[in-house]
Amino acid sequence: MVPIGIAVLVADLGAVLFFALGLLDLGIGLVVVAAFAGWVTALALVWRGRSSAVPQPGSRMAVAAFLGGWVVVAGMLIDWIYALLIGGVLGPLDYWAQRYGIVALIALVYSLVGHGGASGYLALLALSPLLPREVAITALLINLVVAGTSFVLYRLARHFSWTLAWPLLVGSVPWAYLGARLPDERGAIAAIETAHDAICGALSRMNHLASRGLADHVEPLAALFERFAAGYAAHAREERAFLRRVGARLDDAQRAEVTELVKGL
16 A cells, blocks of 8 residues: 555544544543644655655645544544434534534644644643543553654664663663652753753764765764764763762662662663
8 A cells, every 4th residue: 555545544544533532522632632643644644755655845745734634524524424323413514613612623723733742742631621640641652652653763764773872771760760869959860861862862963964974964963073072071060060969968778779770770
């Protein structure tokens, strides 16, 4: 099946999901369904390569937006037909206005552009009838799907390197422990984590450019390396100062706990 056919199938499945979850009276929570379905539909359109779907970028964006919007429109059409089958008498516009109100328009806009961020999901789900625990679990599951899919695409494009990743993954465990044990230092830990992200981003970009040939990317690589070197130096200073403060505060039992934690890695 060609990519555009896969995208159409995904959009149709998204419409069915929109209808099914609409029966639960999620209210504004349906916007999350629309945003996620729009994102997945656009992803399906380019899953096997952009040129094999719709070659022109402008046309590709238009097709993705149309299919994303179709998720909401088709979902509401299914809902209206279902209402007629169980005794409804309103026309489609009157039914949608009464059933969804402004949520329909918001959902349509979100589905046109797609969205893959947990913070947006949390904000919208917080306005829905779901309980806080259900909101957190739902946003987490959707974000795991989004992040996991992004990682797979990143890996398939050969941008991911375990050599670069494992020190960051291993180093995150002690920092999480220290953040929990020293709540007043969370601001400093957040700054160090942000610096980690910047360093990782610079290394990933350098790795990507280098894989495409050094001769054609000397200037961008030099600029990225300067950014990496400056960020790494500043990060090292902040980290050393933080560890000195922490070292003065941990007792013997906590030091032993950190030591065992690191050994376990």
